[in-house]
Amino acid sequence: MTGHHEYQGQALTEAAKGALVNAGEQWTEMRAQIFDALAQAGGPASAYDVADAVSKNRGKRVAPNSVYRILDLFVANNIAKRVETQNAYIANAHPECVHDCIFLICQDCGGITHLDDDDLANSMRARAAGTGFRPDNPVMEVRGTCESCAA
Amino acid sequence: MTGHHEYQGQALTEAAKGALVNAGEQWTEMRAQIFDALAQAGGPASAYDVADAVSKNRGKRVAPNSVYRILDLFVANNIAKRVETQNAYIANAHPECVHDCIFLICQDCGGITHLDDDDLANSMRARAAGTGFRPDNPVMEVRGTCESCAA
DNA sequence: CAGTTCATGTAACACTATATCCTTCTGCGT
DNA sequence: ACGCAGAAGGATATAGTGTTACATGAACTG
Numbered sequence: 003m004t005g006h007h008e009y010q011g012q013a014l015t016e017a018a019k020g021a022l023v024n025a026g027e028q029w030t031e032m033r034a035q036i037f038d039a040l041a042q043a044g045g046p047a048s049a050y051d052v053a054d055a056v057s058k059n060r061g062k063r064v065a066p067n068s069v070y071r072i073l074d075l076f077v078a079n080n081i082a083k084r085v086e087t088q089n090a091y092i093a094n095a096h097p098e099c100v101h102d103c104i105f106l107i108c109q110d111c112g113g114i115t116h117l118d119d120d121d122l123a124n125s126m127r128a129r130a131a132g133t134g135f136r137p138d139n140p141v142m143e144v145r146g147t148c149e150s151c152a153a
Numbered sequence: 154m155t156g157h158h159e160y161q162g163q164a165l166t167e168a169a170k171g172a173l174v175n176a177g178e179q180w181t182e183m184r185a186q187i188f189d190a191l192a193q194a195g196g197p198a199s200a201y202d203v204a205d206a207v208s209k210n211r212g213k214r215v216a217p218n219s220v221y222r223i224l225d226l227f228v229a230n231n232i233a234k235r236v237e238t239q240n241a242y243i244a245n246a247h248p249e250c251v252h253d254c255i256f257l258i259c260q261d262c263g264g265i266t267h268l269d270d271d272d273l274a275n276s277m278r279a280r281a282a283g284t285g286f287r288p289d290n291p292v293m294e295v296r297g298t299c300e301s302c303a304a
Numbered sequence: 305c306a307g308t309t310c311a312t313g314t315a316a317c318a319c320t321a322t323a324t325c326c327t328t329c330t331g332c333g334t
Numbered sequence: 335a336c337g338c339a340g341a342a343g344g345a346t347a348t349a350g351t352g353t354t355a356c357a358t359g360a361a362c363t364g
Contacts, residue, residue, distance in 0.1 A: 003303075025349075028310080028311080029313090030311070032311080032312070033311095047260040048350080048351075049351075049352080050350070051266055063315090064312095064314085065312090065313065065314065066351085066352075066353090067312095067313090067314090067352080067353070067354085068311090068312060068313070070351095070352065070353080071311085071312085072217055072311095072312095086237065086238045086292075086294075087237045087238075087292050088210045089320095089350085089351060089352090092193065104277075104280070104281075106281050106284065106286045106288075109289065110288075115284065115286065116280075117280065117284070119280055122273075122276055122277060122280055125273055126255075126273060126293065126295065127295070129158075129255070129268065129273055130257050130268075130295045130297065131257075133255045133257065133266065133268070133300075134299070134300035134303075135259075135295070135297055135298070135299055135300060136255075136297045136298040136299075136300075136303045137267065137281045137295045137296075138260065138295075138296050138297035138298065139295070139296040139297070140293075140294075140295045140296075141237075141238055141292065141293070141294045141296065142277065142291075142292070142294070143290070143291075143292045144277065144278070144281045144286070144289075144290070144291045145289050145290040145291075145292065146286055146287055146288040146289035146290070147286070147289065148285070148287075149284075149285035149286060149287075150171065152285075152287045153247040170362085171352070179341080179342080181341080181342070181343085183342080183343070184342095199318070199319080199320075200320075200321080201320075215343095215344090216344065216345070216346085217321075217322090218321085218322070218323085218342090218343095218344090218345095218346095219322080219342090219343060221320090221321065221322080223342095223343095238350095239323090240319085240320060
């Protein structure tokens with residue numbers, strides 16, 4: 003399992019920074035703050051949640067579009083993921099591995115579990131490709147109830 | 154393949170009406186107009202697209218919330234589907250069969266292909282259930298390029 | 305130091321969705 | 335007929351999400 007490690011806290015920030023720098027992007031103060039806000043949310047956060055958090059932290063308002071720009075950059079570089087059905091973002095705990103990931107979204111508590119299942123993802127891609135479609139970005143998100151909420 | 158037929162045109166409207174009435178819901182003029190607008194769009198349409206179309210057809214403005222109400226009802230009764238990643242709706246061509254459906258979304262032309270693959274859907278549900286999660290509504294949508302646009 | 309490029313700021317706008325309260329219509333029982 | 339209850343839809347406001355266009359600033363490069 004070389005290369006697949008789940009980071010947290012400071013190590014996560016470092017991993018994210020490494021990934022961005024490695025891709026030839028800059029790790030600016032603004033980007034660091036946005037990533038931290040996302041990581042500290044500990045769950046899905048909307049762009050506006052992040053904007054509010056960062057605005058408060060630095061005492062100066064950040065405009066939504068700045069946040070969107072940076073979140074898009076994060077997603078493009080795999081240090082964050084977008085949860086499509088929730089209009090939300092989460093920090094990616096293992097930026098080194100590229101997966102079509104699966105999100106389990108609890109409709110009770112709002113919590114999100116992140117799975118990677120390449121078999122399933124590949125089946126999905128194959129099924130699409132079988133119809134002549136060229137798959138690019140499979141979105142696999144399951145709404146339901148998490149174990150603790152189901153009790 | 155009893156019960157699985159793809160309707161179109163007037164037959165589709167009739168099938169939708171049948172399904173709603175069968176579920177104890179009313180088939181009102183407003184609902185008919187909204188369904189027709191959706192069916193005639195021939196592809197994914199946002200609630201606001203539908204609102205505009207219906208507003209124009211009858212010369213009186215329909216408010217968004219009315220459209221949302223009715224589209225939600227349609228989705229609940231399986232005569233329309235919501236494409237989560239596009240904030241859009243499409244008429245369901247075979248309202249009798251209930252599937253966790255898969256959408257192939259062309260990022261070029263905006264067209265959507267609708268697949269039903271119960272094996273894949275069940276794998277997805279099973280994979281989620283295996284972690285203790287209680288799956289309710291799997292969302293499976295693949296962004297990419299359709300055959301004609303890929304050429 | 306001018307020219308270029310990239311990051312961020314500012315402001316306005318467009319799109320998506322929901323909340324609240326109200327009116328109308330319809331069916332139903334007496 | 336009357337009055338009631340419930341469902342459908344209308345009116346208005348507001349919340350939440352996302353984008354566009356343009357300006358500024360900071361850093362690198364010749």
